[in-house]
Amino acid sequence: MEIVLALGIGIFTASGIWLLFRPRTFQVIIGLCLLSYAVNLFILAMGRLRMDAPPIIERGVAVDPSQYADPLPQALVLTAIVISFATTALLLVVLLASRGQTGTDHVDGEEKDGEP
């Protein structure tokens, strides 16, 4: 479990960073998406990995907290997902505006020689 998650985060991050440094705006956006997936998984992992454990305790029953998953990172991940979704949407609008105004999808708004 740990190794799969760690590999997943690593691959997402590596691909995300590679794409982030590409010259095309669309690649940059996909890179940021992948990075945000990696970060979300990372936040979840910081609450310790638990299989089959509920995050919500029942009211009025004496409970053993060690039988439950940590709910806080899950709440944080939800917030982070919403926020990164919104900023990605906004970035897409800027991308389209940039494409429309400059006529190119290069991140600097102008084509450079020798770049893919």
Add this chain to the structure above:
Amino acid sequence: MSGWASHLVIGPIVVPLVAAAAMLLFNDRRTWLKRALGIATTVALFAMALVLLQTVSTPAADGGPARPLVYLLGDWAAPFGIVLVADRLSVLMLMLTSILGFAAMVYALARWDRAGPRFHALFLLLLMGVNGAFLTGDIFNLFVFFEILLAASYGLVLHGSGVVRIKAGLHYVTINVATSLLFLIGVSLIYGVTGTLNMADLAARIPHVPASDLMLLEGGAAILGIAFLVKAGMWPLSFWLPTTYAAAAPPAAALFAIMSKVGIYVILRLSSLFFGQDAGAAAGFADTWLTIGGLATIAYGVIGILSAQTLTRVAGNYILISSGTLLAAIGTDSATVWAAALFYLVSSTLAVAAFYLLIEPVERGERDELAPGAPGAIFEDEYVGTFDEEEDESGIAIPATIAVLGGGFILCSLLLSGLPPLSGFIAKFAIIDGLLIFEDTIAPTTWALIALIILSGLAAMITMTRAGIDLLWTPADRPQSYLRVVEAAPIALLLALCFVLMVQAGPVMGYMEATARALGQPHLYSEAVLSAPRISQPPVAP
């Protein structure tokens, strides 16, 4: 404080949010309604900051130092619920934000608020995010408020449209989205080690972190710090700042001056709470790095300001110099220097905001590439007017424009370069005095800092003199520029406040010293937050 007054702490967040939401209900054609609502909100923010300032600087009933005001949202006890904390530092920053907000809002009346849609709503949301970042007592909510202020600032960078803004905006958005991810990694690492996100609780727990986890904690704090240092513009994370701020519309740029101070504020708050003297093994973490980074930032800013070709770049590089000075001062970890640095923060923010507002009238007619054209309507209720369309109600033109502009320019130059007698000089003098006063042997970095502070003033003066001669002295063959009262008044207000800072330097410095002392006692902050009484449960008598 009791009853309704106890809810005042959340006011600086709720009021702009509600006002911004209400504005969306109205068509963009009803400009004056939105303007009135916007200005009324900034005035209300100022009034709330004033009352809060009075409350937090009144000593406690038992004669001890004033306690921070703690607001438990939903009446959940800290550290389980979300808390807002208003202490001297936060209220000082709230005050500064409301003043800048008011000045920039009035300035925008002249014409900038009609350069694109939804200016007032975005502006108020930015104020809400900044206020929230100053008030929150929880690092995850800090993230949320950061995102709010960033989202609003994306809109404001693009306000007025045009190729330059869109290019700068694309870079700005991308950099900030990437930094937000670093922010999240830092927050989750700190949570993984300590199991809490409440700043007061963190301050209480960090001394007890076992040595084996210390590296993870410091790694998390360092990654978190990167996010704020990008905002503050520490070299080498600052390359985006002058370009973006230069591209933004003047009122937006003036407000962005406080945005880079949000980064400085968080660094100061977190390093004093988490890595102060009580922090055990983690004490003094990153102080050396802050000093060195600050020195490099000042040096970079000095080179930038000397090579700047346009005034907006001068202002952007001045923001870097001021961030560098503040970071280096925070790194010294001495309460005297901190007090002086806070004074410098207020003075330099007011000065650079006034300068951003002044640049556009001074350069008007000189270059037109940034003047927004008349883009087509994006939303169907959008007001599309040509930019030159003058409205008499926006204010009358002032005669002797050049004299007024020249006077403002000279005052700005004095403030930016830190020459006597204005507050810029007092601030720099106090920092240098604080650096020298208690030291028996003076470290090389301290000498470097003093030298750079003086050198940066010289560089600012050279550049401003050059630009002033070029723009204001040489007879121009361009048409006589004009200035409206609504444009001159906010600049005059900001410069007048620098005068007040100069005349009232004693009391203001007293407040700053008390603030710096409170920052040096993080346990008082922790106790105040963690023992904050819930409303539904009266406190147990001791």
